[in-house]
Amino acid sequence: xxxxxxxxxxxxxxxxxxxxxxxxxxxxxxxxxxxxxxxxxxxxxxxxxxxxxxxxxxxxxxxxxxxxxxxxxxxxxxxxxxxxxxxxxxxxxxxxxxxxxxxxxxxxxxxxxxxxx
Amino acid sequence: xxxxxxxxxxxxxxxxxxxxxxxxxxxxxxxxxxxxxxxxxxxxxxxxxxxxxxxxxxxxxxxxxxxxxxxxxxxxxxxxxxxxxxxxxxxxxxxxxxxxxxxxxxxxxxxxx
Numbered sequence: 001x002x003x004x005x006x007x008x009x010x011x012x013x014x015x016x017x018x019x020x021x022x023x024x025x026x027x028x029x030x031x032x033x034x035x036x037x038x039x040x041x042x043x044x045x046x047x048x049x050x051x052x053x054x055x056x057x058x059x060x061x062x063x064x065x066x067x068x069x070x071x072x073x074x075x076x077x078x079x080x081x082x083x084x085x086x087x088x089x090x091x092x093x094x095x096x097x098x099x100x101x102x103x104x105x106x107x108x109x110x111x112x113x114x115x116x117x
Numbered sequence: 118x119x120x121x122x123x124x125x126x127x128x129x130x131x132x133x134x135x136x137x138x139x140x141x142x143x144x145x146x147x148x149x150x151x152x153x154x155x156x157x158x159x160x161x162x163x164x165x166x167x168x169x170x171x172x173x174x175x176x177x178x179x180x181x182x183x184x185x186x187x188x189x190x191x192x193x194x195x196x197x198x199x200x201x202x203x204x205x206x207x208x209x210x211x212x213x214x215x216x217x218x219x220x221x222x223x224x225x226x227x228x229x230x
Contacts, residue, residue, distance in 0.1 A: 004160075006160075034217065034218075042222075042223075043206060043220045043221065043222050043223050044161070044206070044220050046217060046218075049217060093160050093161070103168075103212070104149075104212060104216070105151070105163065105166065106151070106163070106218060107163060108153070108160040108161045108162070108163075109160050110159055110160045111158070111159060111160040113158070
């Protein structure tokens with residue numbers, strides 16, 4: 001159990017276009033999902049916390065108008081990279097929180113590799 | 118905020134030996150400490166976690182110990198195998214609706230034949 005999927009697994013796009021990444025919890029409901037960014041050989045950097053039915057909470061330095069997050073249901077959160085530029089090329093990973101209060105666990109998706117040309 | 122330090126950054130062991138990765142955290146309010154394994158090109162996979170009401174937890178060849186007084190926790194892998202080669206991340210957080218994980222910088226484990 002506790003499977004999180006992401007789609008697409010990799011995407012190549014032209015500079016200036018927008019890209020949408022989907023994150024789904026397949027066998028559990030997640031009121032909270034998280035979006036991370038990871039550069040090569042580095043740790044995970046939290047971008048934002050996605051809450052079902054409400055606005056996402058962005059970490060300091062992350063542009064909310066550039067990285068649009070929508071958590072429309074208990075099993076789906078989407079990240080849209082708007083007007084992508086080469087510096088947005090990275091590995092984007094989502095996670096979903098499962099479990100009851102004080103026993104929650106975070107499960108990660110397989111990641112999406114974005115390359116902006 | 119929470120700060121998590123992880124050592125070593127790289128670790129090479131021979132197959133069958135044990136591997137130990139250590140992490141320290143700064144926020145005494147943290148009470149949840151998971152460990153993730155990340156293989157190249159994949160997302161992190163939860164391998165074991167520990168909550169502050171216990172000092173040690175074991176799952177087959179993997180064990181985690183927690184010392185809340187010293188604010189450090191460790192991952193122990195026994196009888197290492199080549200498939201254990203990966204990057205391992207420790208993390209710390211409080212539990213609750215506002216909680217978010219703070220990750221260590223990662224340890225690249227290489228198990229050699």
